[in-house]
Amino acid sequence: MSDESHLEEHIKEKRSVRMRTRALVWNSRLCVMAVLCTVIFVSIAVLQCIGIAFFTKGFLLSRQVLDNYSTVADDIYEGASSLRNFDKAIVVIIDALRFDFVIPDEGSSKPYHNNIRLPYELTQQYPENSVLLKFMADPPTTTLQRLKGLTTGSLPTFVDAGSNFDGDVIEEDNLIKQLYHNNRSITFVGDDTWKALFGPFLNTSYPYDSLNVWDLHTVDNGVIDHFGPLLQSEQQKSWDVLIGHLLGVDHCGHRYGPDHYAMAEKQQQMDSFLQSIVDSMDDDTLLIVLGDHGMDRTGNHGGDSAEELEAALWLYSKKRAFHQLQNQDSYDIRRNGANYRKVNQIDLVPTFSLLLGIPVPFNNLGAPIEEAFAESSLYLKAAKYTLEQIHRYRQHSTSLMDDELINSKFKQAQESCTDENFSQLFQDYQNASLERxxxxxxxxxxxSIVVGIVLIFLSIIILIVYFKMIPSVVMTQLSEEIVPSIIAMTSLLTVIAISISLILKPSFMTLPWCTMLGAALGIVFGFAVPIFDRYSWIWLFYSFLDRFGGFWTLVALFFSFLHLAIFASNSFTIWEDRILGYLLTTFGILAAWKSSLADSSVKRIMGIYHSVSFMVITRLASLITICREEQGTMCTPNYDVSSWTIVMLFIQTFVFPSIIKAFYDISGSYQSAAPTWNRVFRLILLSIALYWGLEWFERHQYELTYDFVKRISLSSVHTTKFTLARIIAGTTLVAANVGWSRGPLCVGLDVKNRETKEVVILGYQNVYGSQYFLLMMNIIASVMLFTKPMGQFAIFLMVYQLLSFVELVDILEIRSNLISPVIVGLLGWFYFFSTGHQATIASIQWELGFTLVDTIVFPFSHIPIFLNTFASFLIATAAIALVTIWKIPPSTKPVALYAKIIENCGTLLAYQSVITLSTLIFATVFRRHLMVWKIFAPRFMIAGLVQIVVNVVLILIPVGFASGKLIIQINRIFGKGS
Incomplete structure (x- = not known):
């Protein structure tokens, strides 16, 4: 070999060594940068979580509970034993027994009508033995809160709804506790919530799992099977009060909705069960049948619509123990009983207590039910005892005792105990007391509310200053100063806060809250000290004016302002989904206009194409709806699982991967790992479609007419479905992500000339974006399993729209502009609604918790609900990195590239924080609004949860793991960095 060849090889070797050394240096700097940025994002997340916690503490209230306890020795109950009319009681709770389920409607063809006939028929035949009433629940209409109201006679507050899945023993004075302490033997069968709430006071109990809404029969069959022997004459001596809580009607509503043949079958079973109880009970036993709440047209509950609040109450005795009011018009059954007489659910508490001869629970606010007493004189006597009981409770409450208006009403009623006006005066007093x-x-x-709002506001200031006002080129140096400052200031102020709490012991803030406030202020000062040591307010102000100018930035600010202003009106808030659609369509129009001004014909054509695609997809996605009650007839839901949606899932299996391949082909990136990933993605989509097909078959086998179909074992279908779901979940959540972390890049070699060894690297121009999107495919596949078919179509449209958007970002050159993170944030919220959700408790799809398991098992029941609820935010937040890295070649400045990704991540977080802050502020402004607990409170709760989710996803994927690893991998291979 010649000397020139040796020299050329030596030069190439030295150049290779120099490039590898340079790559190692840049990679080490990138690792340091990634660690520092992760710490910074974690600090901001902690600050925002503390702010949300403070606001929640101040806004979601819990009422004052008195520890006092009523006894038969109390002076106010002297002579009350004369009202005792029953020795035993049978209480049957049919969960979600809506009132119109129990009254006849001969002209109706609805499956939920005319099946439970016994209560109405016996009331008509024996008006002195039977009473049927509309039983009005207090919101929130969740089971645990209803049981608290039904036994204590007091009112729930909104915060109690959060404990629906974590019930503790009720220490407050209640019916079950009174029965126990007055030596009444209690036997319970059914919903295991009773065991959690009243376990120490139940002499015998047979609890069943209550939260598996797919199971319509286990609890009901258990109650029926146990009641049979317990109602036999020789066994009736073993109990004084027999309680059964059946769940089949409620679960049928959650799973199928009320308008389904399974509802008719379940109601007919309930009617037969009630008939068997009536046949077995004796003359000294009171039968109480009630619903704890109703259900809306979708079969859900939790809110305060009429359908959710109107339950049924039926009292029956074989002896003449009741009387009907003279105004028979109040019992009109026309229009589904719209004019039927109503009583509050808490009214059952004093009624039940006095009829069974036990004291009324101390905190009761309800009034006796007039029809439940054989004579009007007995009702007036019961009202007198209840009047004294409510007054006693108010006098023991420091917040109620000095109410002059209510106290004057009490004196009027007390002075008129023997007058004919007493009944009306008592009702006026009780109603006024309840409303007060x-x-x-x-x-x-x-x-606490102000502290929470201020902390969120300060976090937004930090995000804007750090990620948008300070140049990204100095972000690394500044991060090296900020992180130690945060650690030092947080430690110092936390210690000071703890010391103040221990020494001064402020009544308005306990030690844990003082500690959190100190930590939050430490984070704020930890950011402020290095920033304002380096930059002045004036420089930051001019930087703000400089960075926030330009057409697209003004558009982004305008969109953000419109979104945050929505929450200033309850009408706008309930139509947020439509408004977001208009904002996205407006962006598509503006993008088409800007694309038409591009300097090349290719950019003009492709820009207009993707802009039109963006608008069309927005319109299609807006057609996928699940309605909230306030939208009324102006919204038509189309989210049901049907045969045609299953067929569409199988069609999507072929269309979705083809769309992804088409976008990869634009940059020649469909190389190496991309085809493999796309084939596996297609296989997963096919498996998901098969899973939902089995789910549909399991629901509708009864309706199919083919004999061979009816012979298929549903247990085999059930087992196959669970096995398939677990395989899909394991593949998408674990195996696919491990494979991505170790897989090759989406690049290939194309030899143009073998003699000159001219080689073209295919996919080079999109090496970052193509590889990152493989990780996105893992996320997409994992959330689609836990999303109903219509929601899966929405996710498909969302991914298509995101890919069109990042193409527009490249064409319009807006990678670092404020508009890009804002549009990604808008897409996250827009598809939250299109994937079958609303800012209401009732829209949470709890039934998806049983996709992987039959019973509630942490975390396998919780992960599906989380992924289902926040699917759109997971995808949008992870996709923010694509705005920076889509269609760019390996960078010569990897640290600067990572800084640009971090800038967009921080901007997205700032946008979401502004939306959250707006919901907090307007929830506070409208805290006395009629719709606060129906509209404003749920909206701020959803925003708070999304804020936490966005923080966590940013830390785990674009900031902490995926982006940094990907840049390091590509820098190591291509040796870029200078």
Whole structure:
């Protein structure tokens, strides 16, 4: 070999060594940068979580509970034993027994009508033995809160709804506790919530798992099977009060909705069960049948619509124990009983207590039910005892005792005990007392609310200053100063806060809250000290003016302002999904206009094409709806699982991967790992479609007419479905992500000339974006398993729209502009609604918790609900990195590239924080609004949860793991960095 060849090889070797050394240096700097940025994002997340916690503490209230306990020795109950009319009681709770389920409607063809006939027929035949009433629940209409109201006679507050899946023993004075302490033997069968709430006071109990809404029969069959022997004459001596809580009607509503043949079958079973109880009970036994709440047209509950609040109450005795009111018009059954007489659910508490000869629970606010007493004189006597009991409770409450108006009404009623006007005066007093309590228990902790709002506001200032005002080129140096400052200031101020709490012991803030406030202020000062040591307010102000100018930036600010202004009106808030659609369509129009001004014909054509695609997809996605009650007839839901949606899932199996391949082909990136990933993605989509097909078959086998179909074992279908779901979940959540972390890049070699060894690297121009999107495919596949078919179509449209958007970002050159993170954030919220959700408790799809398991098992029941609810935010937040890295070649400045990704991540977080802050502020402004607990409170709760989710996803994927690893991998291979 010649000397020139040796020299050329030596030069190439030295150049290779120099490039590898340079790559190692840049990679080490990138690792340091990634660690520092992760710490910074974690600090901001902690600050925002503390702010949300403070606001929640001040806004979601809990009422004052008195520890006092009623006894038969109390002076106010002297002579009350004369009202005792029954020795035993049978209480049957049919969960979600809506009132119109129990009254006839001969002209109706609805499956839920005319099946439970016994209560109405016996009331008509024996009006002195039977009473049927509309039983009005207090919101929230969740089971645990209803049981608390039905046994204590007091009112729930909104915060109690959060404990629906974590019930503790009720220490407050209640019916079950009174029965136990007055030596009444209690036997319970059914919903295991009773065991959690009243376990120590139940002499015998047979609890069943209550939260598996797919199971319509286990609890009901258990109650029926146990009641049979317990109602036999020789066994009736073993109990004084027999309680059964059946769940089949409620679960049928959650799973199928009320308008389904399974509802008719379940109701007919309930009617037969009630008939068997009536046949077995004796003359000294009171039968109480009630619904704890109703259900809406979708079969759900939790809110305060009429359908959710109107339950049924039926009292029956074989002896003449009741009387009907003279105004028979109040019992009109026309229009589904719209004019039927109503009583509050808490009214059952004093009624039940006095009829069984036990004291009324101390905190009761309800009034006796007039029809439940054989004579009007007995009702007036019961009202007198209840009047004294409510007054005693108010006098023991520091917040209620000095109410002059209510006290004057009490004196009027007390002085008229023997007058014919007493009944009306008592009702006026009881109603006024109840309404005043509702108002009083809506007192907010304004100090905590203001602290929460201020902390979120400060976090937004930090995000704007750090990620948008300070040049990204100095971000590394500044991060090296900020992280130690955060650690030092947080430690110092946390210690000071703890010391203040221990020494001064402020009444408005306990030690844990003082500690959190100190930590939050430490984070704020940890950011502020290095920033304002380096930059002045004036420089930051001019930087703000410089960075926030330009057409697209002004558009982004305008969109953000419109989104945050939505929450200033309850009408706009309930139509947020439509408004977001208009904003996205407006962006598509503006993008088409800007694309038409591009300097090359290719950019003009492709820009207009993707802009039109963006608008069309927005319109298609807006057609996928699940309605909230306030939208009324102006919204038509189309989210049901049907045969045609299953067929569409199988069609999507072929269309979705083809769309992804088409976008990869634009940059020649469909190389190496991309085809393999796309084939596996297609296989997963096919498996998901098969899973949902089995789910549909399991629901509708009864309706199919083919004999061979009816012979298929549903247990085999059930087992196959669970096995398939677990395989899909394991593949998408674990195996696919491990494979991505170790897989090759989406690049290939194309030899143009073998003699000159001219080689073209295919996919080079999109090496970052193509590889990152493989990780996105893992996320997409994992959330689609836990999303109903219509929601899966929405996710498909979302991914298509995101890919069109990042193409527009490249064409319009807006990678670092404010508009890009804002549009990604808007897409996250827009598809939250299109994937079958609303800012209401009732829209949470709890049934998806049983995709992997039959019973509630942490975390396998919780992960599906989380992925289902926040699917759109997971995808949008992870996709923010694509705005920076889509269609760019290996960078010569990897640290600067990573800084640009971090800038967009921080901007997205700032946008979401502004939306969250707006919901907090307007929830506070409208805290006395009629719709606060129906509209504004749920909206701020959803925003708070999304804020936490966005923080966590940013830390785990674009900031902490995926982006940094990908840049390091590509820098190591191509040796870029200078």
């Amino acid at each position: 309590c509702k108002d009083l228990w809506a007192r907010f902790d304004m100090i």
